[in-house]
Amino acid sequence: MILRARRAQRQLLRLAMLLMVICGSGVLGGCSFSFTGAALDPSIKTFSIETFPNNSQQGPATLSQTFTEEFRTFVQRNSSLRLDPSGQGDLQYSGIITGYNVQPVNATAQGGVESAGANRLTITVQIKFTNTKDPKQSFDQPFSQYTDFDRNITATQLDDAFIRDIANRIYQEAFNRSLANW
Secondary structure, eight states, X not given: OHHHXXXXXXXXXXXXXXXXHHHHXXXXXXXXXXXXXXXXXXXXXXXXXXXXXXXXXXXXXXXXXXXXXXXXXXXXXXXXXXXXXXXXXXXXXXXXXXXXXXXXXXXXXXXXXXXXXXXXXXXXXEEEEEESSOGGGOEEEEEEEEEEEETTSOGGGOOHHXXXXXXXXHHHHHHHHHXXXX
16 A cells, blocks of 8 residues: 555656656646646746735734735745835735634533634735736625634734734635636
8 A cells, every 4th residue: 555655656756757858848838837726827927015014003013024924925935926126016916804703612611601712813805906918807805814812812922923823824825716727
């Protein structure tokens, strides 16, 4: 069983290497291949991401700047696109942070008193994506993700790791929607 699994892994690795050689040699002219699932039109070279203002009126003061910078880094890391700081990229992202909400979840009862078993942080971002090469791919939609945390942690005590985890899932979802056509 283990030998079969290893043999299958080697075959997949050989296939992936063969595809990279074929694409790299130009045999399939214009071939685009990516392990991230982002298959881009070869004419698309740049992207731009405008600052996402925090209109939720909640969350850390740095939320807008952190979200924007890390989204730029995410796209650069997961594609071959170059950042166009002028805001006129072939692919353009803009939007606003519309929600930063903490609410109780998982009610529990102890001694006849109900209380929250945990709290949930939800962040919602309205993202407008414009594909200047293929406008049919453009969209304007909300993306929302959440994470639950211990009820004894207050909203002001939330670690940046909670916010980054939620933001990373939003980046991935928007990236997949815009570049991988998922």
